[in-house]
Amino acid sequence: xxxxxxxxxxxxxxxxxxxxxxxxxxxxxxxxxxxxxxxxxxxxxxxxxxxxxxxxxxxxxxxxxxxxxxxxxxxxxxxxxxxxxxxxxxxxxxxxxxxxxxxxxxxxxxxxxxxxxxxxxxxxxxxxxxxxxxxxxxxxxxxxxxxxxxxxxxxxxxxxxxxxxxxxxxxxxxxxxxxxxxxxxxxxxxxxxxxxxxxxxxxxxxxxxxxxxxxxxxxxxxxxxxxxxxxxxxxxxxxxxxxxxxxxxxxxxxxxxxxxxxxxxxxxxxxxxxxxxxxxxxxxxxxxxxxxxxxxxxxxxxxxxxxxxxxxxxxxxxxxxxxxxxxxxxxxxxxxxxxxxxxxxxxxxxxxxxxxxxxxxxxxxxxxxxxxxxxxxxxxxxxxxxxxxxxxxxxxxxxxxxxxxxxxxxxxx
Amino acid sequence: xxxxxxxxxxxxxxxxxxxxxxxxxxxxxxxxxxxxxxxxxxxxxxxxxxxxxxxxxxxxxxxxxxxxxxxxxxxxxxxxxxxxxxxxxxxxxxxxxxxxxxxxxxxxxxxxxxxxxxxxxxxxxxxxxxxxxxxxxxxxxxxxxxxxxxxxxxxxxxxxxxxxxxxxxxxxxxxxxxxxxxxxxxxxxxxxxxxxxxxxxxxxxxxxxxxxxxxxxxxxxxxxxxxxxxxxxxxxxxxxxxxxxxxxxx
Numbered sequence: 001x002x003x004x005x006x007x008x009x010x011x012x013x014x015x016x017x018x019x020x021x022x023x024x025x026x027x028x029x030x031x032x033x034x035x036x037x038x039x040x041x042x043x044x045x046x047x048x049x050x051x052x053x054x055x056x057x058x059x060x061x062x063x064x065x066x067x068x069x070x071x072x073x074x075x076x077x078x079x080x081x082x083x084x085x086x087x088x089x090x091x092x093x094x095x096x097x098x099x100x101x102x103x104x105x106x107x108x109x110x111x112x113x114x115x116x117x118x119x120x121x122x123x124x125x126x127x128x129x130x131x132x133x134x135x136x137x138x139x140x141x142x143x144x145x146x147x148x149x150x151x152x153x154x155x156x157x158x159x160x161x162x163x164x165x166x167x168x169x170x171x172x173x174x175x176x177x178x179x180x181x182x183x184x185x186x187x188x189x190x191x192x193x194x195x196x197x198x199x200x201x202x203x204x205x206x207x208x209x210x211x212x213x214x215x216x217x218x219x220x221x222x223x224x225x226x227x228x229x230x231x232x233x234x235x236x237x238x239x240x241x242x243x244x245x246x247x248x249x250x251x252x253x254x255x256x257x258x259x260x261x262x263x264x265x266x267x268x269x270x271x272x273x274x275x276x277x278x279x280x281x282x283x284x285x286x287x288x289x290x291x292x293x294x295x296x297x298x299x300x301x302x303x304x305x306x307x308x309x310x311x312x313x314x315x316x317x318x319x320x321x322x323x324x325x326x327x328x329x330x331x332x333x334x335x336x337x338x339x340x341x342x343x344x345x346x347x348x349x350x351x352x353x354x355x356x357x358x359x360x361x362x363x364x365x366x367x368x369x370x371x372x373x374x375x376x377x378x379x380x381x382x383x384x385x386x387x388x389x390x391x392x393x394x395x396x397x398x399x400x401x402x403x404x405x406x407x408x409x410x411x412x413x
Numbered sequence: 414x415x416x417x418x419x420x421x422x423x424x425x426x427x428x429x430x431x432x433x434x435x436x437x438x439x440x441x442x443x444x445x446x447x448x449x450x451x452x453x454x455x456x457x458x459x460x461x462x463x464x465x466x467x468x469x470x471x472x473x474x475x476x477x478x479x480x481x482x483x484x485x486x487x488x489x490x491x492x493x494x495x496x497x498x499x500x501x502x503x504x505x506x507x508x509x510x511x512x513x514x515x516x517x518x519x520x521x522x523x524x525x526x527x528x529x530x531x532x533x534x535x536x537x538x539x540x541x542x543x544x545x546x547x548x549x550x551x552x553x554x555x556x557x558x559x560x561x562x563x564x565x566x567x568x569x570x571x572x573x574x575x576x577x578x579x580x581x582x583x584x585x586x587x588x589x590x591x592x593x594x595x596x597x598x599x600x601x602x603x604x605x606x607x608x609x610x611x612x613x614x615x616x617x618x619x620x621x622x623x624x625x626x627x628x629x630x631x632x633x634x635x636x637x638x639x640x641x642x643x644x645x646x647x648x649x650x651x652x653x654x655x656x657x658x659x660x661x662x663x
Contacts, residue, residue: 034663076477076547079628086628087635231661239654246647253643257636258449261550269551269625270543279585399662 026212031230032237033218035399039113040216041244042106047204048245049099054197056092057141064144066190068183071146072271090260096138097263098252100286103131111317112338114326115217121318123210128314130203135287137196140189142284147268152281154181154189160294163301180274220398221327222391229395280355288352289345295356296368306368313375320375322383325391333386337378344370437582439554439561442615446622449637452630453623455487460600461620462486464613466496468594469545472537474525477546478624481519486623493519500524538577540590549618549625556622558583563614569593 004010005024014020063082065074078085107127110116116124143154158175162168177184215224224230231237255262263285267278283291293310297303313320328335344367351364392398445454462483465475480497484490497517502524504515517524525544527533534541549555562568562583571579571593578588595614598607608616623629 034661073477080477080482086632090632231663235657236661239650239657243647243650243654246643246650250640250643250647253636253639257632257639260632266551266553266555269547 026208026233027238028232028234030212030233031224031227032216032233033224033229033395034231034236035218035220035395036216036237036240037219038240038244039105039109039219041241042102042109044241045102045244045248046099046106048248049095049102050197050200050204052095053092053099054201056088056095057194057197059088060092061194064190066144066187068146068186068272071144071186075145087256090256093264094252094256094260096141097284097286098248098255099134100138102248103134104286107131108342111341112328112335113217113219114221114321114323114328116314116317117321117324117326118318119214120210120217123207123214124318125315126203126207126210128311130200130207132311133196133200133203137193137200138284138286140193140196143186143189144193145268146186146272148270148272148276148278149265149268149281151181151272151274152278153283154185156281157283158185160300160304160307163304165301182274217326218395219327219329220392220395221325221330222395225394226396282353285349285353288350289348290352292348292352292364293368293371295352296361296364306372310371313372317375317379320379322380323386323388325388330389330391331382331386332389334382337374337382341371341374344374436585436587439557439583441557442560444556444619444622446619446629449633451633453486454619457616457619458486458623459488459620460602460608461616461618461623463600464595464617465545465620468599469617470523471526472533472542472591474527474542474544475523475546475624476525476544477522479520479522480517482627485627486620490519497521538590542591545621545624547625549622551625555625556618559621560614560618562589563595563617564611569595569610 005014005021010020060078063074063078063085065071075089078089080086082088110124110127139153139157143150158172158181161175162172164171173179175185176182177188218224265282265284282288290307290310294303294307297306323331323334325331328338347363347367348371351360351367354360356364392401444451445457446452480493481490483493483496488496497519500517500521500523501514502517502521504513507513526542527536530541548559552558562581565581565583568579568581568589573579573592574588576588578590579592580587581589595610595617597609599613600608602608602612
């Protein structure tokens, strides 16, 4: 129990509303595994990124005009005439990229260490719902400056809905609020782009609730057996998260102040023109692998379904992965395929960035096939045939024998 | 930590979001505003302003730049005011409800050369001269692209083809509607010598780079403070982290 809880006034208040003991329980005395490595920093970093997006986003909302005729000009007004408007907009635009960077690393952490396995399936699902909500939010936010890429990305992606049988056409017109992407589309995207971050805040609350109910996993993937396996969250992980936040903000600041347009697309500095299609319509980098999967299937409906399934199958991961061992540190075969999957997804990113011509088509189709093969076929098979290395008796024994952090990726003896 | 950084690096640098640029890759120049301490060369940007007002502005608008913004590139307020006064902007309605014009003032943006896009196309062989305020940011490798396009020697000596287009290898598709705008002697330098096309092209590019990103110097100055602050803060966090964890096997 933290010292401040001995204060009489604090206790008087806490008996009436136990918010202080609750905070103490979840942020101070909360027992965390003693062997978490730096891959466990990305959850708190995602939280920081979310706060940056909401704070900068609200300031931008105060100066932005959601109208097809004025949106582009209002963004330039923010960049030129609003005090520190350039800072807010560049922080928001780059903040979206950095939010995805830390969330993707958080997800890959989960894939590597088997964070989706019992008893954390619901925690994993909530995380995936957060990811999907983030994607919707980012997509709609990218439309708001009403540049050429904004407009044409909105056109390409909303058009996917029209591939659905029977309901497709009426559905897409309902989403547009007209017969093409136009002002009503922009205004509703603005309304939803403002709303969804707060939905994400709620989902993050559920995510943390599930986390604190099942407790954190750890690089060894074994459950804590007693107090010797855990340490208090504060000060051990508060300081570690603070250090991680400093590193994150440093990299973020370098992009924000010295290469603010590096991750963007020049075409989005051209105002939207419904009569002029850009030579290559590409999404922001964080959607490129999914865009590659979309284009790998030579059918509009098939591509859209494959893209939806690429995240959809992750919901089934707790059962597709048949191994009872959580951490890849003890899974010699799985570990190889994990890294092949990482490379595969990066290849998909390159495919998504290039026009669908020549070799890129074939590479995209092979990489897409491998993505689904990995999850639907290889993962169940590896679990059955792989012989995992022996697990340590407890976190404490592994740690005291000097091999416990598994930060080398090879936690076993 | 050592294992995370390469992963971040890979994710960040592996996938530039744009596809290959159409047209020939531009020549690479060195610009005063590049690098972490880069600033605009005020004299160069002012010469570029002169290129803009004497030549580009007869066809291109610059709708996001206000006359007062020119103080940032070294004009005095009086000079900016005098430049503004040479342009006309819409005034109030007169007592009969008729539209009037008045001389532009500091708060006005550069008036466009045409009343509307339709007039612009009608007077330019069907092509619409784009607004130049954001041109440097709206093209891949924008500054090098604009300078390369404007100083290409073959383009500058070419005659229009049957469609009234000029060959320019840097322009997407290879044919541009704009007649070569720069020529030796368009302007004279401080010593009274004719300026070469290459100099004019570099100067107008510098002006347009400033027009596209007028807050660049503020941004880099603030970046230096923020990065130094974060380095110290993160260093302290690291030391503290080492100290707190010193007695914990992990």
